[in-house]
Amino acid sequence: MNLGENIRLAWEGLKANKMRALLTMLGIIIGISSVIGILTVGSGLSGSVTGSLSSLGAGNITIALQEREDEHPAMGPFGSLHNIDPTNLITDEMIGALSDRFGDAIVGVSLAEDAGSGQAKLEGRYANVSLVGVNTGYLDVNTIKLVKGRGFFNRDIEGMRNGVLVSDKLVNNLFGGDAASALGQELIVYLDDEILAFNIIGVYEYEVSPVMGLTTSSERDIYTSLYLPVTTAKKLGGAESGYTSFTITAAGSTDSIALATQAEDFMNRYYANNPDYRVTAMSMESLLESVNAVMGAISIALSLIAGISLVVGGIGVMNIMLVSVTERTREIGTRKALGATNSNIRGQFIVESMIICLIGGVIGIIFGAILGYIGSLLVGMVALPSLSSIALSVGFSLAIGIFFGYYPANKAALLDPIEALRYE
Amino acid sequence: MQNLIIQMSTIVKRFYIGEPNELEVLHGIDLTVEKGEFLSIVGVSGSGKTTLMNIIGALDRATEGSYILNNTVIEEAEDEELSAIRNRQVGFVFQNFNLIPRTNALKNVELPMMYAGVNQRRRTERAKELLAMVGMEERMNHRPNELSGGEKQRVAIARAMANDPAIILADEPTGSLDSKTGRLVMDLFHQLNREQGKTIILITHNSELAGETGRILTMHDGLLFDEQEVTRHEPG
Ligand SMILES: Nc1ncnc2c1ncn2[C@@H]1O[C@H](COP(=O)(O)OP(=O)(O)O)[C@@H](O)[C@H]1O
């Protein structure tokens, strides 16, 4: 029938009873605004986590050895392979062959060798350090910023020199924050069973890692990395002539997820006949994707819970529609006498209930956007509701209007016109 | 045959009020009305006039008997068909006006045209014409509660005329009006009957107004009599 007319009638009905309309809409408003708020905060949160992870290098691919029966690659601080026979390690030749094979697609190769941890001491002051042997590409691949001095050159690596990079935090603790004066100084590091002397060639900016940032420790006891040439680290660690893992950086134009697969296949040719180990590659991008997927799933689950209040809101709408049908019994009788069919009457009341829900939904979207904006400010990444979440909310409001409006509307449609006209 | 608009024979209406009780309100009504007739039905309250009127207007179905309205056999018609008949062939005028309260006079008159699927522009045009005809064009933007009883009834008559029905059914249309405004409403019916040839059935308690119509029928305990027959059955 005439939709415009129904909308006008419904609008007039609502205007005539503003307070009642508002109270009726409250459930819908609360439901929609919490759904929108949660989705918005969720997207802000995932934006900020994505941002932190990308700052570690979105194009990075970590290639690591993995025991064949094990599910986890030997990556990061949790994955060191213990008691590995050195013949199984990834060699410089393999890495060189990989770089040659993929050429321009790889813009950097980063090697890191864990060389234990200890304490650097100077005139009674101390700083905790983890010794990490690295190659020339390491700083670029891991986006480490130098604040003073220089990074490693080939001659440092090839000559197994004892020049090291220290963090600005260490400079704070040992040299009173003066990075310039730290350069060229000797640094004595006490390990469990030996004492080493290094020469400071550069100072880098310490950054809290997004994962480790959650663990708190005092400024003084903080552990920072001490970077030394990878060859020097190997010499300290013993005879091992290889790596359990390394990281490459894909060129900006390269699909890093695809490159990861290809690199993994390439490396695994060296391990085809190895009964114990194989190689896995994981790109930061696919890690980002899975983090985003998890965050998305969490915010959808939360908004579904918030959506329960929409059901409560819908029941409120149904209640008020039933009251409205009773109040307008005579009107319904009159309309039928004037030629309205049952479906005309049903349509009129369903449209009315949809409009109540739609207005409630729109108000809810506005409130939800405000809540989400504030919430996302708090998690550190400003976000506004996405178009899809707005479209979803509008659609959902209309669906609630239809679902909960149907019963009262049908009741109105099936009223006997004679009874309705006699109704006092 | 051609000029008969209503042919009713042995119409019985029972209401079922709870399982064991059934209330027979109409006991077998025979009624034929020609096109263009203006007739009135009188009778005491509770005698079944409104019940008969609802059946004539296809708002209700008879329990027994046969009824042909303008060539449609009502007993065989679907509910949807009855809606269409009420919409296009019948114009109801009620004692208590039954205007839609939340909406203005113009929209009230447009209502039957809306259900008939007439477009908005045409609807407004015709509604204004009809309101002009009943002398209410100045008040078309007023809501029912801003109108007097006589004004409401004139709007209701304009609404009854919206889809140019063949027959107008007026159930005590002057019952809530003073005699002066009642007169005005009665004059409108005469005009519609005379100038547009509408068939009009008027239920009234006012024997003076009934006397102005072409034929007077009396409802008595669910049976319909000509005036002469009534005097025969009930001397005095
Ligand atoms: N829907 C109904 N259910 C039960 N009884 C009804 C119904 N409609 C009318 N009646 C009864 O039928 C009788 C006739 O009513 P009605 O046709 O309204 O009389 P009138 O219009 O002549 O005053 C009354 O006794 C009334 O109570």
Ligand SMILES: [Mg+2]
């Ligand atoms: Mg009556």
